[in-house]
Amino acid sequence: MTESLLQRDKNDAAVEFSRPLRLSVTEDLRGFLAEKIGHATLFSITFLSVLAVMAIFYFVIQESVPFIFKGSFGESIGRLTEFLTRTGWYPQSHDNPEYGALSIIVGSLYVTLGALVVAVPVGVLAAVFLSDIAPFSLRQICKPIIEILAAIPSVAYGVFAVMIVAPWMQNTLGFTTGTNALNASLILSIMALPTIISVAEDALSAVGREVREASYGLGATRAETMLKVVIPASHSGIVAAIILGMMRAIGETMVVWMASGNASRIPSPWWDLSQSVRTLTATIAGELGEVPKNTDHFHVLFMIALLLLLFTFGLNMVSEFFMARFKKKSRGL
Amino acid sequence: MQTQLRQALNHLFTLSCGASVVLLVAALLLFLIPMLKKGAVAVLFRGTVEFRKMQAEQFDRGNEEALQKEIEQTAQSRQEIYAILDQFSRGIDTEKLTDEVKGLYRDYGDELRYKDTPKEQYTKLRSQAKIIRNHLLDAFESIDKTEINEYLDAVKVFEKGNSFSGTTVEKMFAVADGFQKTIQHVDLSRRGEYAEELSVVKEELYNLFGPRPEEKTPQLAMRRFGATRWDVAQKHLSFLLWQEKWVRSDDGQSMVSRKVRRDDPQYGSFSGTSLLPLFTLVEETLDISLKPRFTFYWQYFIDDSTPGHYFGGVGPEVLGTLMLTMLAMCFAVGPGVLSAAYLVEYAGDNLIVKIIRICINTLAGVPSIVYGLFGMAFFVTYVTRHPGILSAAMTLALLVLPVIIRASEEAIRAVPQTYREAAMGLGAGKFRSFITVTLPAAGPGILTGIILSLGRAAGETAPILFAGAAALAPIPDFGGKWWLQETRALSYGCYDITVGDKLAMMVPHKQFGMVMTLVMLVLCLNIVAIFVRSRMSKKLRGA
Numbered sequence: 001m002t003e004s005l006l007q008r009d010k011n012d013a014a015v016e017f018s019r020p021l022r023l024s025v026t027e028d029l030r031g032f033l034a035e036k037i038g039h040a041t042l043f044s045i046t047f048l049s050v051l052a053v054m055a056i057f058y059f060v061i062q063e064s065v066p067f068i069f070k071g072s073f074g075e076s077i078g079r080l081t082e083f084l085t086r087t088g089w090y091p092q093s094h095d096n097p098e099y100g101a102l103s104i105i106v107g108s109l110y111v112t113l114g115a116l117v118v119a120v121p122v123g124v125l126a127a128v129f130l131s132d133i134a135p136f137s138l139r140q141i142c143k144p145i146i147e148i149l150a151a152i153p154s155v156a157y158g159v160f161a162v163m164i165v166a167p168w169m170q171n172t173l174g175f176t177t178g179t180n181a182l183n184a185s186l187i188l189s190i191m192a193l194p195t196i197i198s199v200a201e202d203a204l205s206a207v208g209r210e211v212r213e214a215s216y217g218l219g220a221t222r223a224e225t226m227l228k229v230v231i232p233a234s235h236s237g238i239v240a241a242i243i244l245g246m247m248r249a250i251g252e253t254m255v256v257w258m259a260s261g262n263a264s265r266i267p268s269p270w271w272d273l274s275q276s277v278r279t280l281t282a283t284i285a286g287e288l289g290e291v292p293k294n295t296d297h298f299h300v301l302f303m304i305a306l307l308l309l310l311f312t313f314g315l316n317m318v319s320e321f322f323m324a325r326f327k328k329k330s331r332g333l
Numbered sequence: 334m335q336t337q338l339r340q341a342l343n344h345l346f347t348l349s350c351g352a353s354v355v356l357l358v359a360a361l362l363l364f365l366i367p368m369l370k371k372g373a374v375a376v377l378f379r380g381t382v383e384f385r386k387m388q389a390e391q392f393d394r395g396n397e398e399a400l401q402k403e404i405e406q407t408a409q410s411r412q413e414i415y416a417i418l419d420q421f422s423r424g425i426d427t428e429k430l431t432d433e434v435k436g437l438y439r440d441y442g443d444e445l446r447y448k449d450t451p452k453e454q455y456t457k458l459r460s461q462a463k464i465i466r467n468h469l470l471d472a473f474e475s476i477d478k479t480e481i482n483e484y485l486d487a488v489k490v491f492e493k494g495n496s497f498s499g500t501t502v503e504k505m506f507a508v509a510d511g512f513q514k515t516i517q518h519v520d521l522s523r524r525g526e527y528a529e530e531l532s533v534v535k536e537e538l539y540n541l542f543g544p545r546p547e548e549k550t551p552q553l554a555m556r557r558f559g560a561t562r563w564d565v566a567q568k569h570l571s572f573l574l575w576q577e578k579w580v581r582s583d584d585g586q587s588m589v590s591r592k593v594r595r596d597d598p599q600y601g602s603f604s605g606t607s608l609l610p611l612f613t614l615v616e617e618t619l620d621i622s623l624k625p626r627f628t629f630y631w632q633y634f635i636d637d638s639t640p641g642h643y644f645g646g647v648g649p650e651v652l653g654t655l656m657l658t659m660l661a662m663c664f665a666v667g668p669g670v671l672s673a674a675y676l677v678e679y680a681g682d683n684l685i686v687k688i689i690r691i692c693i694n695t696l697a698g699v700p701s702i703v704y705g706l707f708g709m710a711f712f713v714t715y716v717t718r719h720p721g722i723l724s725a726a727m728t729l730a731l732l733v734l735p736v737i738i739r740a741s742e743e744a745i746r747a748v749p750q751t752y753r754e755a756a757m758g759l760g761a762g763k764f765r766s767f768i769t770v771t772l773p774a775a776g777p778g779i780l781t782g783i784i785l786s787l788g789r790a791a792g793e794t795a796p797i798l799f800a801g802a803a804a805l806a807p808i809p810d811f812g813g814k815w816w817l818q819e820t821r822a823l824s825y826g827c828y829d830i831t832v833g834d835k836l837a838m839m840v841p842h843k844q845f846g847m848v849m850t851l852v853m854l855v856l857c858l859n860i861v862a863i864f865v866r867s868r869m870s871k872k873l874r875g876a
Contacts (some may be wrong), residue, residue: 154794157364159844
């Protein structure tokens with residue numbers, strides 16, 4: 001019926017006005033239903049993300065629970081404390097397997113913090129450069145460079161670390177092994193930089209022009225304005241940027257798997273980054289392929305995944321908190 | 334003073350800000366230049382006749398006649414080299430000679446029996462042959478030249494006797510002759526050393542020229558051809574010519590390790606031997622016996638490879654990556670764009686929407702390896718029941734979903750409110766104004782997001798580790814259930830070829846070639862995205 005109406009519309013424009021302006025009850029109902037159903041469909045599609053998060057948590061917990069809850073309550077606690085506080089990681093041992101993940105957790109923290117030590121100052125300074133110092137044309141050039149840096153696949157960075165950085169470290173710097181915590185940290189810092197820069201730059205630009213002008217008006221130099229006024233004003237945004245960069249670094253798999261050396265021990269002395277470490281992600285990637293399903297070893301790897309998931313989820317919550325605070329503040333200013 | 338200090342600090346600050354950006358650019362260049370340069374060598378290089386042979390045999394490519402002609406041309410100069418080698422090795426490789434003589438003796442016995450020789454004559458001839466054999470064997474074992482000559486002369490006595498003419502024993506005499514000639518130039522006490530060095534020389538010659546024409550074709554593809562590339566040939570040539578040797582240092586006191594040529598008159602292993610001319614001959618005629626020619630091997634991107642990527646290209650990997658990413662996009666684009674539309678156009682500011690947003694952010698922050706675990710625990714176990722292309726694509730789709738949602742949301746939000754108002758003012762409903770006005774206006778932005786997430790999906794390795802990527806998977810059979818088969822992928826291939834595969838470590842150009850392919854793919858996608866966006870921003874500015 002609508003089609004014929006349209007047909008007529010085309011032929012004779014005057015006919016259009018002969019249509020009643022009021023909708024009939026069925027038409028009204030149809031429109032109402034279409035609106036509601038459309039809304040519901042869109043909502044349920046959007047809700048997929050929530051379902052996905054819940055499913056990820058569900059499956060990771062489901063597979064990791066058998067590792068902890070086996071035997072009596074006391075045993076469960078014992079296994080959990082062993083997992084979190086011991087450093088012996090010998091899951092493949094047939095007679096006496098040990099599941100102490102402390103050195104692996106520490107290894108993850110090593111490379112992550114090592115990456116942040118480089119990435120945070122460079123990232124924040126670069127963000128300052130892009131938001132306050134660089135002219136528009138230079139910024140137009142820098143943006144794509146940062147994007148490309150972010151887009152390069154992690155496995156390509158990993159190959160770079162193994163094939164180019166590691167021999168360089170071994171031959172030129174004289175390290176005993178080229179695949180070590182420092183190598184992984186350096187590459188991770190490059191990977192975390194784009195995240196840090198783009199979020200920090202947004203945060204810096206969101207601080208109003210009048211704040212800067214007030215500072216300049218008081219006679220402050222640019223360095224003083226940035227360091228004492230703008231950066232403190234946008235600190236929650238910058239913290240969120242750092243946390244997002246940290247998430248990127250801690251969740252990264254291929255680079256650390258290839259470049260960190262995969263030795264499950266805590267470096268001693270503690271500051272010696274030229275030693276090999278092993279991270280949470282690399283442990284999963286390296287071992288899961290060879291483990292039979294439904295063994296303790298299999299479940300403990302999911303336990304590691306759960307740990308990672310909780311880490312990133314917690315960090316995400318913290319960054320959300322800072323972001324929300326930053327948004328509220330910048331709206332208020 | 335105070336002002337000057339403040340000014341100086343200010344400049345220092347500006348400088349360090351600039352320096353960090355310079356550092357960033359330097360990091361990118363430091364990464365890209367070696368990766369692309371070393372990778373380009375896989376495609377652009379000087380291919381030798383061995384390369385063209387390999388292409389003809391493995392991929393049925395090239396002009397058969399021209400190739401045959403080339404092989405004939407190269408065969409001649411190679412033959413000269415082999416002749417020198419054979420002549421020398423006769424005197425050195427006594428084990429081989431021993432075997433040969435023993436074999437000849439046995440053959441002679443068969444021959445006599447076959448001819449139905451009378452018993453008396455048989456015993457006589459046989460015992461004489463045995464004496465010859467024993468003399469030869471003694472000669473081979475001895476390290477004293479005069480002693481050897483005595484043995485060989487004793488053999489020659491039988492040769493003059495003429496009773497063996499036209500039989501297998503003549504071959505034994507020939508062996509004796511050859512042996513006598515070679516030992517004139519050989520220091521017999523160093524025979525063991527020679528034998529060791531000779532095996533190196535033989536191996537390197539094999540690496541240069543492949544199996545000899547009379548040898549039978551080896552099983553392994555990598556052993557079937559010599560140096561297919563001029564740079565590899567140069568490498569093997571230097572292995573052939575140079576050796577690491579402990580020599581007395583110039584002050585005459587200590588021993589130092591030094592690289593010397595094998596034919597060096599003073600230090601070389603083969604100084605004063607008949608093998609000497611071989612080295613200069615190989616060096617001078619290498620381009621004649623290999624015929625290097627500049628090759629643009631564009632088929633690298635579509636060719637299958639032999640095990641360990643020793644020969645061939647990355648065709649299956651490219652195909653696998655394209656299938657995975659396209660399939661992932663099929664799953665992710667629809668929900669992603671619709672979710673973004675809902676979040677911008679419909680969602681209010683209530684608790685549920687807040688939770689949805691947090692979940693999207695969480696999804697974006699989940700480590701990629703956890704996606705891999707989830708893909709294995711859910712998609713592989715419950716959905717497809719078999720690790721394969723479909724489960725890997727689904728895992729990747731989940732990974733890029735938040736990326737697409739965010740990019741689309743931003744794009745839709747960037748459409749000016751006036752567009753919507755104009756559409757509604759013309760009587761369009763919310764839905765219709767979105768479909769006909771907002772979505773087309775946001776299209777390029779959404780497209781940019783999709784292209785970028787395509788690059789992300791192509792480069793991710795960890796999620797597909799356990800969900801369907803394999804290093805040696807066959808090319809999917811499109812007649813059957815291809816979506817349940819495991820596939821090769823560029824990203825996983827990059828990992829495997831650099832860390833997992835021992836064979837591939839011998840061919841670094843192939844390792845870098847695969848990484849270059851992946852990086853180029855991602856770079857191209859990014860450049861397209863940047864291009865689309867710059868056009869879009871021009872349009873929005875009203876050009």
